[in-house]
Amino acid sequence: MNSLEQAEDLKAFERRLTEYIHCLQPATGRWRMLLIVVSVCTATGAWNWLIDPETQKVSFFTSLWNHPFFTVSCITLIGLFFAGIHKRVVAPSIIAARCRTVLAEYNMSCDDTGKLILKPRPHVQ
Numbered sequence: 001m002n003s004l005e006q007a008e009d010l011k012a013f014e015r016r017l018t019e020y021i022h023c024l025q026p027a028t029g030r031w032r033m034l035l036i037v038v039s040v041c042t043a044t045g046a047w048n049w050l051i052d053p054e055t056q057k058v059s060f061f062t063s064l065w066n067h068p069f070f071t072v073s074c075i076t077l078i079g080l081f082f083a084g085i086h087k088r089v090v091a092p093s094i095i096a097a098r099c100r101t102v103l104a105e106y107n108m109s110c111d112d113t114g115k116l117i118l119k120p121r122p123h124v125q
Contacts, residue, residue: 010116017099018114024092031088035080042077045070 049055049070055063064071087094096112103109109117 014110014114014116017110017116021092021095021112021114024095028089028091031085035085035089038073038077038080041073042070045073 045067049063049067052063052067054066058066093112096110096114099114100109103116107119107121109119111117
C-alpha cells in the first residue's frame with residue numbers, strides 16, 4: 001500500500017469518525033436537556049419538601065405523599081440513571097476516548113470532534 005492510498009484511508013476514517021460523532025450530538029443535546037430539566041425539578045421539589053414545616057412532624061412516607069412533585073421527579077431522575085442517561089450524555093466523549101486509546105498504538109490521536117491528530121514518529125537509533 002503506497003502513501004497516497006494510506007492518506008486516502010486516513011481521510012476516509014477521519015470523515016467517518018467525525019460524521020459519527022456529529023450524528024450523536026443532537027441526541028446527546030436532548031438527553032442533556034432532559035437531565036437538566038429533571039434535575040432542576042428534583043432540586044425545586046426537594047427545596048419545597050425540606051422547608052415544609054409538616055415534613056418534620058409526619059413520617060417519611062407521609063411527607064413524600066404530601067409532596068408528589070418531588071416524589072415523581074426524584075423517581076424519574078433515579079429511573080433515568082438506571083436507564084443509562086449518564087452514558088448517553090457523554091457518548092461522544094466516550095467514543096473519542098476509545099478511539100484515542102486505539103489510535104495511540106499508531107502514533108495518532110483525535111480531538112473531541114473526531115479530527116485525527118498525527119504524531120511524529122519516534123526516532124529509531
